Amino acid sequence: MNPQATTPVLEVVGLRKAFGDQVALDGIDFTVNESEVVAILGPSGSGKSTLVRCVDLLEPVDGGAMYLDGHLLGFETHRGHLRPMSDADIQRQRRRMGMVFQQFNLFPHWTVLRNITEAPIRVHKVPAAQARARAMELLERVGLADKAQAHPRQLSGGQQQRVAIARAVAANPRILLFDEPTSSLDPELVNEVLQVMKDLATTGMTMVVVTHEMEFARNVADRCVFMADGYVIEDRPAQEFFRSPRSTRLQSFLQRTS
Numbered sequence: 311m312n313p314q315a316t317t318p319v320l321e322v323v324g325l326r327k328a329f330g331d332q333v334a335l336d337g338i339d340f341t342v343n344e345s346e347v348v349a350i351l352g353p354s355g356s357g358k359s360t361l362v363r364c365v366d367l368l369e370p371v372d373g374g375a376m377y378l379d380g381h382l383l384g385f386e387t388h389r390g391h392l393r394p395m396s397d398a399d400i401q402r403q404r405r406r407m408g409m410v411f412q413q414f415n416l417f418p419h420w421t422v423l424r425n426i427t428e429a430p431i432r433v434h435k436v437p438a439a440q441a442r443a444r445a446m447e448l449l450e451r452v453g454l455a456d457k458a459q460a461h462p463r464q465l466s467g468g469q470q471q472r473v474a475i476a477r478a479v480a481a482n483p484r485i486l487l488f489d490e491p492t493s494s495l496d497p498e499l500v501n502e503v504l505q506v507m508k509d510l511a512t513t514g515m516t517m518v519v520v521t522h523e524m525e526f527a528r529n530v531a532d533r534c535v536f537m538a539d540g541y542v543i544e545d546r547p548a549q550e551f552f553r554s555p556r557s558t559r560l561q562s563f564l565q566r567t568s
């Protein structure tokens with residue numbers, strides 16, 4: 311057995327998050343191991359976006375803990391007590407994760423190439439020539455090498471999302487988080503983005519993917535996590551998840567969506 315297969319990259323323990331009276335995460339536990347692809351499924355409002363946003367340190371949490379490569383996220387020990395990290399330290403931890411949003415979030419006034427090289431050059435201090443070479447290699451991989459000098463508005467939604475994925479990979483993250491990366495795309499553009507994600511998975515990238523794409527979850531994910539009302543209801547290997555759902559809630563969810 312590959313020893314890497316059981317190394318946790320991300321551990322989430324008892325994670326809690328409320329917005330006022332609205333409890334979004336009610337004690338979430340899950341682990342993502344090295345090179346694993348974990349799909350997160352569940353009805354709208356079940357807490358999927360909140361979960362990945364908390365992991366990516368975009369939302370403060372109310373309880374529980376998250377670890378990336380064994381390091382506590384968002385908190386540090388000070389005189390024997392835990393306290394929230396400074397913004398600068400949070401930004402440092404965030405750089406070890408890549409996030410791909412439903413709305414690609416590219417900078418409209420920059421070229422595709424600059425969108426990808428900006429963070430490596432400015433933040434990670436990679437020499438410009440090296441950052442550009444790497445960006446071109448990634449654009450090649452997502453099938454957009456000829457669009458390096460284009461601006462986002464000149465691209466289709468599917469092409470923009472492929473650029474956003476290349477941008478996330480360019481920072482060499484330990485884990486990539488996707489929040490419904492194909493939900494804002496016209497149906498004919500969904501597959502080109504899923505194909506890029508599938509290719510990434512085969513390179514051994516560790517990935518958490520919130521998605522409604524059942525075929526992707528079934529065929530590409532190693533594990534599927536079903537959330538409802540801020541809880542993890544089932545967390546199983548993908549094949550079992552679809553073949554023999556245990557809870558009635560997952561059974562009816564799968565019936566509705568397939």
Ligand code: ADP
Nearest residue numbers: 329332333334353354355356357358359360361
């Ligand atoms: P999902 O991504 O599964 O659709 P969300 O994580 O977006 O679910 O939302 C989970 C719950 O938290 C919902 O009840 C939602 O209304 C609430 N929620 C999410 N974000 C906010 C916010 N910024 N302010 C208030 N409530 C929020």
Ligand code: MG
Nearest residue numbers: 358359360490
């Ligand atoms: Mg969501």
